[in-house]
Amino acid sequence: MRSSLSRVADAVELEIVVPAFNEADRLAGSLKRAAAFLETQPWTSRLVVVDNGSSDDSAAVAASVPTGRVGIEVIGCAEPGKGAAVRRGLSACTAPYAGFFDADLSTPVETLTRTMAELRAGAAAVIASRHAPGARFVTRQPLGRRVGGRVFRTLTRPLVPCVRDTQCGFKFFRGDALGAALERCRVDGFAFDVELLRRVREAGGEIVEVPVDWTDDRRSTFHPVRDGIASFASVVSLYRTAVAR
Secondary structure (H helix, E strand, O other): OOOOOOOOOOOOOEEEEEEEOOOHHHHHHHHHHHHHHHOOOOOOEEEEEEEOOOOOOHHHHHHHOOOOOOEEEEEEOOOOOHHHHHHHHHHHOOOOEEEEEOOOOOOOHHHHHHHHHHHHOOOOEEEEEOOOOOOEEEEOOOHHHHHHHHHHHHHHOOOOOOOOOOOOOEEEEEHHHHHHHHHHOOOOOOOHHHHHHHHHHHOOOOEEEEEOEEEOOOOOOOOOOHHHHHHHHHHHHHHHHHHHO
16 A cells, blocks of 8 residues: 655645755756746646655755745655655655656656646556657767666566666656556666566556657766666566566
8 A cells, every 4th residue: 555645735636756865956946947837737736855865955955945836745765776765755645646757857847748648548657768759868878878778778678568768767657557556566776667667567557658858967866887786786686576476
């Protein structure tokens, strides 16, 4: 079962999880930009910032951002890793639609317009894709990360066939499909996204990929060596989980 947010909040149609680890420098700008867009939409929404053990003022910054009519919650996650933070946030969501995007807004927040249309039309999951036809890199990643990403996609493709980009940090779900998938997820590392999509697909849910104009933020906290090794270890763990079923 999914747990609700610790503080009683008004019901909304869409909850957006924003994982944050030492994001104090850019979090305020991203949240203001997201809130400004969300205020213009026909659906109600709330931002859920998950402070993933930051050593800076990420939580305080997030809590102090004025978001107008868009609600904002700040919750903590003691377990390290983006996968754990996203799981913590999604598990707390109770809205009919929920998902997450990265704090750097590398995927334009405006992508939510088509995302909500696809979800309301019946899709179980809608994900941004940097590799679907029509996608464009406004600013490309460094060569090392591009090579690592290509290898990662090759390794994970058998787990979620026909999905071109499992790792873009922008994924949204129908609440019922999300709850059922989360209950079956076991991996919290970098392959969390992959397993979540795999569970949605196994349940017969439709996954829609939306091509986006994606911008790499060189201030990313992703470390090519440390996090690269963790990424592949997470994939190995996911394969073991799949074999054990």
